[in-house]
Amino acid sequence: MNFESPSPPIxxxxxxxxxxxxxxxxxxxxxxxxxxNLIVASNGDEALACLRKQGKFAGTVRPDLILLDxxxxxxxxxxxxxxxxxxxxLKHIPVVILTTSKAEEDILKSYNLHAxxxxxxxxxxxxxxxxxxxxxxxxxxxxxxxxxxx
Numbered sequence: 001m002n003f004e005s006p007s008p009p010i011x012x013x014x015x016x017x018x019x020x021x022x023x024x025x026x027x028x029x030x031x032x033x034x035x036x037n038l039i040v041a042s043n044g045d046e047a048l049a050c051l052r053k054q055g056k057f058a059g060t061v062r063p064d065l066i067l068l069d070x071x072x073x074x075x076x077x078x079x080x081x082x083x084x085x086x087x088x089x090l091k092h093i094p095v096v097i098l099t100t101s102k103a104e105e106d107i108l109k110s111y112n113l114h115a116x117x118x119x120x121x122x123x124x125x126x127x128x129x130x131x132x133x134x135x136x137x138x139x140x141x142x143x144x145x146x147x148x149x150x
Contacts (some may be wrong), residue, residue, distance in 0.1 A: 011061050062093070
């Protein structure tokens with residue numbers, strides 16, 4: 001018999017301004033094999049405030065994983081990524097770029113800013129679901145996260 005207590009849920013921050021993509025991602029993650037909590041920020045300023053637990057986000061849990069779109073209103077994805085990766089309290093959080101851009105310069109710039117991976121969002125609904133499921137399979141089922149949060 002296995003008497004291990006269940007793992008705590010993985011906290012995921014999705015930084016996405018497209019409501020349709022948010023809804024689909026939420027549905028796919030809800031059906032995930034791994035328990036998770038989804039925190040949604042609709043722009044870069046909101047994402048950084050949430051990560052830094054500022055203002056209305058003071059009681060928000062810091063995520064274990066960030067799914068970051070590059071094309072955001074206000075502060076763009078690269079600025080958010082750059083600020084995360086130079087902040088000693090945040091830089092340990094894996095950041096997955098999840099965007100529609102296939103441009104080689106966007107991929108290179110993301111990795112130069114220390115993104116953990118770059119995934120192109122397909123426009124086709126079925127393919128989008130497959131991409132989110134593959135992220136789920138890898139980041140939630142295979143990758144190990146520390147239960148110790150700063």
